[in-house]
Amino acid sequence: GNSVTQMEGPVTLSEEAFLTINCTYTATGYPSLFWYVQYPGEGLQLLLKATKADDKGSNKGFEATYRKETTSFHLEKGSVQVSDSAVYFCALSDPLGAGNMLTFGGGTRLMVKP
Amino acid sequence: GAGVSQTPSNKVTEKGKYVELRCDPISGHTALYWYRQSLGQGPEFLIYFQGTGAADDSGLPNDRFFAVRPEGSVSTLKIQRTERGDSAVYLCASSPRGLAGGMDTQYFGPGTRLTVL
Numbered sequence: 001g002n003s004v005t006q007m008e009g010p011v012t013l014s015e016e017a018f019l020t021i022n023c024t025y026t027a028t029g030y031p032s033l034f035w036y037v038q039y040p041g042e043g044l045q046l047l048l049k050a051t052k053a054d055d056k057g058s059n060k061g062f063e064a065t066y067r068k069e070t071t072s073f074h075l076e077k078g079s080v081q082v083s084d085s086a087v088y089f090c091a092l093s094d095p096l097g098a099g100n101m102l103t104f105g106g107g108t109r110l111m112v113k114p
Numbered sequence: 115g116a117g118v119s120q121t122p123s124n125k126v127t128e129k130g131k132y133v134e135l136r137c138d139p140i141s142g143h144t145a146l147y148w149y150r151q152s153l154g155q156g157p158e159f160l161i162y163f164q165g166t167g168a169a170d171d172s173g174l175p176n177d178r179f180f181a182v183r184p185e186g187s188v189s190t191l192k193i194q195r196t197e198r199g200d201s202a203v204y205l206c207a208s209s210p211r212g213l214a215g216g217m218d219t220q221y222f223g224p225g226t227r228l229t230v231l
């Protein structure tokens with residue numbers, strides 16, 4: 001079956017540091033890949049997505065590239081801010097499925113200190 | 115416009131009781147999803163509706179769990195004979211058409227935190 005593995009947190013960084021959160025996946029076929037973010041006290045929000053190999057998703061300074069050869073979709077940001085503190089979830093959807101159901105990783109908590 | 119809403123935000127019940135959790139999707143969205151998020155884990159898929167019908171209920175853990183969407187908008191997740199292991203945050207999401215391949219964005223509600231004592 002489909003699965004997503006992401007690095008365990010918490011990840012603690014100082015403001016303006018470089019961020020990488022690793023995500024790898026297992027899937028049949030060619031899934032679409034997503035990063036969702038959950039800010040404190042809020043619901044899950046889509047951060048970025050990529051629907052085919054070598055696509056790069058980007059939003060709010062975050063980027064992730066769909067790497068089919070390494071089955072990875074690592075999240076990066078060049079300079080984090082305190083406001084980026086949240087839990088980040090990597091997810092995939094199976095294009096062979098009837099709908100667009102998402103399979104999530106376990107989440108990575110990011111804490112950015114001033 | 116209004117996002118996905120879920121009620122109640124918190125529900126505490128006793129083992130063996132019946133509970134209903136409600137989801138109001140974004141108006142006009144035909145696809146609706148229920149997920150369950152246990153503490154410290156990512157959400158897990160439960161069931162997907164396309165309109166009024168359950169197109170995929172493969173994620174429901176057992177026959178104590180049931181969901182309906184009778185008019186193609188509001189959905190109710192029903193749990194019979196609750197167990198302590200059912201304690202989790204239940205998330206609802208909707209998307210415009212439920213297209214496969216990531217072409218639709220799922221919009222999540224804030225969740226209902228269920229605690230079974």
